[in-house]
Amino acid sequence: MVRTKVGSALAVLALVFAACTPGASPTPGSPGTSPGTSPTGGAPSPTSAVKEGGTLVVALPGDMTAADPSFVSDSNSSYIHLNVVEGLLGTKPGSISEIEPVLAAEMPTVSDDLLTYTFKLREGIKFHDGEPFNAEAVVYNYERQLNAPEPLRDNYNYYFGAVFGGFAEKSNLASVTAIDATTVEFKLKQPQSNFLISQAPLPQFGIQSPKALKAGDADNPDPAKSPYAQGKGTGLVGTGPFKFKEWVPNDHVTIVKNEDYWNAAAKAHLDEVIFKPYADQTAEFNALQSGDIDMAQTILPNDAQSLEGNAEFQVFDRGDSCNVAVLQMNHTHKPLDNKDVRFAIAHALNKQAYIDAFYAGQAVPADNWMPPATQYYKALNLPTYDEAKAKEYITKSGLSGADLTIEFWYPADVSRPYMPDPKALAEAIATDLEKVGFTINFKTAGWRTGYLRDEAVGKFPMWLLGWTCDWAGPDNFLSTAFFHGDGGKPNKEFAYGPPELLSAFDKGLAAPTEADVKAAWEEAQDILARDLPTVPLVHSRPPAAGKAFIKGFVGAGNLNEALNTVWLDK
Amino acid sequence: MSAVTVAARPVPARASRGLWRDALRRLLRNRPALVGFFFIGIFVLAALLAPVIAPYDPLAGRLVDRLKPPSAEHIMGTDLQGRDEFSRILYGARVSLQVGVVSVVLGLLMGGTIGALAGGIGGRVDTILMRVVDVLLAIPGILLAIGIVAWLDRGLFQIMLAVAATNAPIFARLLRGSLLALRESDFVIAARSIGASSPRLLFRHLLPNALTPLIVQATLALATAIIDVAGLGFLGLGPPDPRTAEWGTMLTDSTKFLHQAQHLIFFPGLAIVISAIGFNLLGDGLRESLDPRLRR
Amino acid sequence: MLRYIARRLLGVIPVLFGLSIVLFAFVHLLPGDPAVALLGQHATPERTAAIRELLGLDKPLHEQYLLYLSDILRGDFGKSVIDNRLVVDEFLLRFPGTVELTVAALIFAVGIGIPLGRLAARHVQGWPDGAVTVVSLLGVSIPIFVLGLTLQVIFAVKLKWLPASGRIDPRLGIDAVTNFMLLDTLLAGKPAAFVDALKHLVLPAIALGSIPLAIVTRITRAAVLDVANEDYVRTARAKGLKERRVDDRHIMRNAWLPVTTVIGLQVGGLLAGAVITETVFAWNGVGAWVVDAIQNHDYLVVQNAILLFALIFIVVNLVVDIGYAYLNPRIRYS
Secondary structure, eight states: OHHHHHHHHHHHHHHHHHTSOTTOOOOTTOTTOOGGGSOOOSOOOOGGGOOOOOEEEEEESSOOOOSOGGGOOSHHHHHHHTTTOOOSEEEOTTOSSOEEESSBSSOOEEOTTSOEEEEEBOSSOBOTTSOBOSHHHHHHHHHHHHTOOGGGBTTTBHHHHHHHTSSGGGSSEEEEEEEETTEEEEEESSOOTTHHHHHTTOGGGOOOOHHHHHHTTTTOSSGGGOHHHHTSSOOOOOSSSEEEEEEETTTEEEEEEOTTOSOGGGOOSOSEEEEEEOSOHHHHHHHHHHTSOSEESSOOHHHHHHTTTOTTEEEEOOOSOOEEEEEEEOTTSTTTTOHHHHHHHHHHOOHHHHHHHHSTTOEEEOSSSSOTTSTTOOOOOOOOSOHHHHHHHHHHHTOOGGGGEEEEEEESSOOBTTBSOHHHHHHHHHHHHHHTTOEEEEEEEBTTTBHHHHHHTTOOSEEEEEEEOSSSSHIIIIIIIIIOEETTEEOTTTOOOOHHHHHHHHHHHHOSSHHHHHHHHHHHHHHHHHHOOSEEEEEEOOOEEEETTEEOOOOOTTOOOOGGGOEEOO | OTHHHHTTOOOOOOOHHHHHHHHHHHHHHOHHHHHHHHHHHHHHHHHHHHHHHOSSOTTOOOGGGTTOOOOSSSTTOBOTTSOBHHHHHHHHHHHHHHHHHHHHHHHHHHHHHHHHHHHHHOHHHHHHHHHHHHHHHHSOHHHHHHHHHHHHOSOHHHHHHHHHHHHHHHHHHHHHHHHHHHHTSHHHHHHHHTTOOHHHIIIIIIHHHHHHHHHHHHHHHHHHHHHHHHHHHHTTOSOSOTTOOOHHHHHHHHGGGTTTOTHHHHHHHHHHHHHHHHHHHHHHHHHHHHOGGGOO | OHHHHHHHHHHHHHHHHHHHHHHHHHHHHSSSOHHHHHHGGGOOHHHHHHHHHHTTTTSOHHHHHHHHHHHHHTTOOOBOTTTOOBHHHHHHHHHHHHHHHHHHHHHHHHHHHHHHHHHHHHTTTSHHHHHHHHHHHHHHHSOHHHHHHHHIIIIIIISOSSOOSSSSOGGGOOOOSSSOHHHHHHHTTOHHHHHHHHHHHHHHHHHHHHHHHHHHHHHHHHHHHHHHTSHHHHHHHHTTOOHHHIIIIIIIHHHHHHHHHHHHHHHHHHHHHHHHHHHHTTOOSHHHHHHHHHHHTOHHHHHHHHHHHHHHHHHHHHHHHHHHHHHOTTOOOO
């Protein structure tokens, strides 16, 4: 019964999208109104509109890095994997925080002490290699990560370690047991409020065919020697609507329709999807316009803007933002240790002007370190643009002249979903800050050649960075991304973290009741609003674009966009 | 690269002062060279007079004025921060010409020293130095530049140094090549036979003659230096202060707006092309006027 | 001649050795950290330290160098930190792409440059000369990425004559056998795909070939002018030979030498240019790979891909030099 329920929900979604007018462009500045987040209960339109078959060529910002989801932590790989491998749970198409059962038949039952989760599995599902999906397979998949060989831990199996706090005996996951063929029991050592929400969106917790994993030597401590991880002849054997076909590194990854998909109502319409990496975004946009590719997963906002009114193309809405861009500050560097200075900076920044200029309007000014659709989000009424107030705060700080000189770092060679053009954004921020009396000294470094390393150890006084959610929980933003403690003390990145904040984080994750969890996360947000350790800038909705004949695409702020609903109207 | 043809062509021994005066006279009669002079002159003037000519502050702009097409108010439009593109082109001439000149002079000093040592001393010194040059030449220039900028941290001077380092091995090889060829030439053999001392031989006879191809190559390198900076900028290794008005960076930054603001590609591109053509024409003119055999 | 070749071959060894040191230093002087590169937004100091240890980056530098040297001497070129693929596999996968692109660029440069140069020389200081000069100078004064992106906009986006990027339309489903796309399409027996692959070559070849085109043009012009002033040409003219015959028989035959030398020298420049061209045209070649590797701090890829790259550059130069010595016995090599 449940099975048909979800199945039909997906079908309805597909139809809702099929009914959308061609070339429908997103409504700017209206977060949360994406059709995906609010499936209407209206009568389904006739199915005859959907056309089957065809090939879709999708450009991604980079190549896949492994044909085994448990080994990757980059969004390009995940974007491909989630079409092929499914987990027990998933986020609802188009939503970042609503969870639904996928390979589980229903949401799990949870014991009163919040330590035991029991999942009932769907029956009769087969992996792409014909092997049966069952409780054994689930146990095998979780245990292979729980007991991953030493060299793979933290490094390749990043998400498992991050979610469960480590591997083997250090892990908060005590055991995964098959009660019978269709029942799996997860036991935790401590309550973990992010358990379900972290399992849902991440293909890293997808279930793959144990037989294929073993045959492909997927647990070889050196992934270079694993045919499975390299996608050589095998790899990515899951239960999803698409099957993995081939991977020519840096050239393309091809997945093909799974004719035997268990959810008949959500079967893929496309015969084949080809993913191609594009390093340069202008080149990618040219390729889209020339017809080399049908769709670009991420394009520059100003390019999206230039497609407006072009009947041949459409810009896809991503719904709720699942990211944040932040003007980061380290409190060991003067004058950023001064709270008045931080408030002055916050008041000096014209966030809306940045959104209009560099995000083509596809963003909202941030009033929190986590985006509005996150669990336990509350509006914090952080300082807004007001030059006069900025100057007041500067006067209040008692600093002037050379004391107001700040070294400001930006990454030179990247474009991130939350900051499409970091250099231009940094320039505009500097202009605003100099207007109220600061002096900005620019510094830059390559994203992976210095930037990420140096900011993490507190070398930068002020810098641009942000976060794209792994899952839409407050822990993933407030703690993991930013102010997590380091052995009970503030971390080096920000040198900020009063004890009450760190203990609120702990309570928020491990409190024994839902109400306590909520109270703890709200307390954490209030502390941050009080101290304003850094200045959140925007939550962006990075645009995707494609040919007008693409129908049924369901965009999502967390990029969980399985392409089984997509069909080609040509 | 056109230096290849002029390398190793000894000029008959004669008083070098006469040679230079002759060359200058021929240069002034060379039409393309004069056009080159003219182009470069425009930009030198622009650089010097930028504060007088520029209608706006090249660093100040408002975001609401961004990406405006050329108009009476902003004859070259505005850039992505809303700044006047014309004023930035004028001020950019200062930085870009400086980048070109400094990086080439640095390259000449580095390469010239290596080349002179190798060609002047010869023997084992020559072998070792030329092996080093071979190693440097074997690494694609842009990668060498990336390495240097990444290593020394980003900055305008570091960028100039990187561009210099990619030119230096070419200069070194060129100078050494012409020195070696000259050593075997009749006039040097003659000078040696009448008992000219080694240093005198090197400074009085060899270097003045061998410098010709180097000067020509240097003129051509001036043009490519600005482009090299743009290439570094494309890979994220441009000047750290994004407000700096520099043609290469301006061009690089605007490729992101290829579809919205072609004027931001066109004007800095045009400035680079014109200055490059200027330097190239001048280089050609120099080559022809320094080569007496091409006298017409 | 044989002794000359043997000596040149021996000379390669110290260069490669020096190169290994330079590359090792290059990579270790780069700021940043492969461990951080691997972890991206999830990097923390503890996790970074663990990975450094795993990769042996915590050992003293000289030890690391000796390990590296012994690895490459054993033919072990290591693997990527980011995607765990063997450098040699990856190089063999991508090198054909770079060869196809550079050869096409060279054909473009030579095929157009020599006639243009001869045209300019024939009308020296006339308007064709001026026009050729300006066109060739445009080529050297526009950065490759600007030229490449502009060509894409004109010929792919606006006119839709040619594809914008990539090596072939992936919808055609050509199996990679040799990774030379032109060969693979023929092996697959699909002439239409061969044409598609050819079309994909045009724009990147023009972008990459623009600089060598300018140089070949100018050198041809200069060489023809040089030769045209020689006595035997004047004699030939004086004999009343047709201008065309003088051109072909007397001038070009002698002007070839400097032109071929310069073409050989262009190979190095082309490989460097390929670095950016491949990125702009999403061309699956060695250049784009190395840029990626540098930006990702994928240190073994940087070290060894450039080493393999340089090795090929050296071999090409060697062949050119030997060919040059063979063609021109007047030149003594000391």
